[in-house]
Amino acid sequence: MNESDFNAAALDEIIHGKLRLGIMAYLSAVEQASFTELKQKTDASDGNLSVHMRKLEEAGYVSVEKRFAGRRPLTTLKLTAAGRKAWIAYLDELRRLTGG
Amino acid sequence: MNESDFNAAALDEIIHGKLRLGIMAYLSAVEQASFTELKQKTDASDGNLSVHMRKLEEAGYVSVEKRFAGRRPLTTLKLTAAGRKAWIAYLDELRRLTGG
Numbered sequence: 225m226n227e228s229d230f231n232a233a234a235l236d237e238i239i240h241g242k243l244r245l246g247i248m249a250y251l252s253a254v255e256q257a258s259f260t261e262l263k264q265k266t267d268a269s270d271g272n273l274s275v276h277m278r279k280l281e282e283a284g285y286v287s288v289e290k291r292f293a294g295r296r297p298l299t300t301l302k303l304t305a306a307g308r309k310a311w312i313a314y315l316d317e318l319r320r321l322t323g324g
Numbered sequence: 325m326n327e328s329d330f331n332a333a334a335l336d337e338i339i340h341g342k343l344r345l346g347i348m349a350y351l352s353a354v355e356q357a358s359f360t361e362l363k364q365k366t367d368a369s370d371g372n373l374s375v376h377m378r379k380l381e382e383a384g385y386v387s388v389e390k391r392f393a394g395r396r397p398l399t400t401l402k403l404t405a406a407g408r409k410a411w412i413a414y415l416d417e418l419r420r421l422t423g424g
Binding site: 228229230231232233235237240242243245246247249250253264265266267268315318321322323 | 328329330331332333335337340342343345346347349350352353364365366367368415418421422423
């Protein structure tokens, strides 16, 4: 055990935010998800989910596709390769910290 | 799987803060720790560790004892029963969320 084994600084702040953690966890479990589906799964409001979806997109962790399904706009999210890598690194770091 | 299984709101905000997470993780692993020891383990500054130690104390998760060891002040921290319970609940919630 090193001197500074409980330094949590390495936990990715982008993922550590609670709503973003929920989004990342869900997207890591499914191939892709619609905005509406993610809203239900995370119990988030439209506004809040939009904000944090954008943060994840800006970090390059999530790709967002907007199109129309008939007349209805459909927003689809999925993890990018970088997002999946960051997710795994986050889980590893969390396990290291919590001794799990 | 429920509709809102990826709602991270139940994650204890007191524990989720990165430095506090490091403190809780370390204290859960040892019987008690001095301020100096915790500083080394978490790589925190005096000021930052003081602030977050106080937050954990105010939440009732950590007890803080200050005394003198000879001429030197010695601050000792340990998890309270409530702190240990909160820590376990936090880990459970984290595992539920991350599917671990």
